[in-house]
Amino acid sequence: MKIDFANLQYQHNLYKDEIEEAILKVARNCNFIMGNEVQELEKSLEDFTGAKYAVTCSNGTDALLLAMMALDIKPGDEVITTPFTFIATAETIAFLGATPVFVDIDEKTYNIDPNKIEDKITSKTKAIIPVSLYGQAADMDKIQDIATKHNLKIIIDGAQSFGCTYNGKTDSNLGDISTTSFFPAKPLGCYGDGGAVFTNDEKIANKMKSLRLHGQSKRYHHKYIGMGGRLDTLQAAILNIKLKYYPKDLALRQEVAFKYTKALETKTNLILPYIDEKATSAWAQYSVRVKNRDEVQNRLKEAGIPTAVHYPMPLHLQECFLYLGYKKGDFPISEIVSDEIMSLPMNPYVTDEEIEYIVGNL
Structure with a gap:
């Protein structure tokens, strides 16, 4: 059996008539930058997330x-x-000249450990960026309490988690600003690069709208130093179609994850994903931990089963961050998890037969 990790071709074929017509419509109108489809998408994203303001942009990094x-x-x-x-x-x-200050992760959720944040706060600390890793939000109750106590801003990196919930709210509707990515392999992906920012603060929303257009207040008048960070109209048109079906895709991801867990829960040599009782996951990945990861990956590859490692080296050990002065052993949980984590094929269309085959080989 040959298994597709993300199954993007299958998804395209499900919605191809609508998507291809939407692409052709943009091509015929030749309104490739900030066309009507962009505004339509932003309104739909606001409706979906509950956030007052959604501002699309060029990618999750921007x-x-x-x-x-x-x-x-x-x-x-x-x-x-x-x-x-x-x-x-x-x-x-x-990139902005600020200093990343790292805090180790919780060993169950793999998200930032809020119990270790306050020790790292200084007079220079301006914000906290929790990551909703693999699709699940961090412990936002505790993080929000810390931010409020120390007058800090919260930016949620929700690149992998669009549509997840925490205490009944999507993580796009938490913190001061939440971000997401529409990279093709993300739970909601476009056909290239794309992203969005969300906020409930009108002033911040208007500033971000200006910043993505080179800081313009009006054409050729620039209030801020900004960037060229717009979402292409073509990508917006594609996302408008895919967002209609996204609740169904999210539900299917939940089903695939549940089936994986049910099939693997008796395997004592694996550590399975943990979802907090306050949260739901968008299941960008289904990641397990194994001690002999390289051997397992090679054997699965021989059986036609693709796997991935998100992520093999924590950031404090990356060459580009050596200037920060961290060393091996500073964040032991991140280091252990990076040595053991392995993602299995995860998309809404993994079949029961494929799960049985993957689990049997694993």
């Missing part, structure tokens, strides 16, 4: 940049985040 720029994160500031995440989370902090 979403983080827009959020920090809107909150005036500057050189010399410190931003607390996790070392166990995709590099964009901390890369964007450094």
Whole structure:
């Protein structure tokens, strides 16, 4: 059996008539930048998330940049985040001249451990960026309490978690600003790069709208130093179609995850995903921990089963962050998890037969 990790071709074929017609409509209208489809998508994203303002942008990395720029994160500031995440989370902090300050993760959820945050707060700390890793929000009750106590802003890196919930709210409707990515392999993906930022603050929303257009207040008049961070109309048109079916896809992801867990829960040599009782996951990944990961991956590959590692090296050990002065052993849980984590094929269309085959081989 040959298994597709993300199954993007299958998903396209499900909705191809609508998607291809939407693409052709944009092509015929030749309104490729900030066309009507962009505004339509932003309204639909607001309706879906419950956030008052959704601002689309060019990708999930630029979403983080827009959020920090809107909150005036500057050189010399410190931003607390996790070392166990995709590099964009901390890369964007450094890009703005601020300093990423890492806090180790909770061993069950793999998200930032709120019990370790306060020890890292200094007079230079301006914000906390929790990551909703693999699709599940961090412990936002505790993080919000800490942020309120110390007058800090919260930016949620929700690149993997669009549609997840925490205490009944989507994580796009938590913190001061929440971000997401529409990279093709994400739970809601477009056909290239795309992203969005969410907030309930009108002033912040308007600033981010300006920042994504080179800081324009009106054409060729620039209030801020900004960026070229718009979402292409073509990608918005595609997302408008896919968002209609996204609740169904989310439900199917839940079913696939449940079937994996039920089939694997008796395997004592595996550590399975943990979902907090306050939360639901968008299941961007279904990640297990195994001691002999390289051997297991090779054997699964021989059986036609693709796997992935998210992520093999925590950020504090990456060459680009050596200047921060961290060393091996500083964040032991992140280091252990990065040595053991392995993601199994996860998408809404993994069949029962495929799950049986994957689990049998695993």
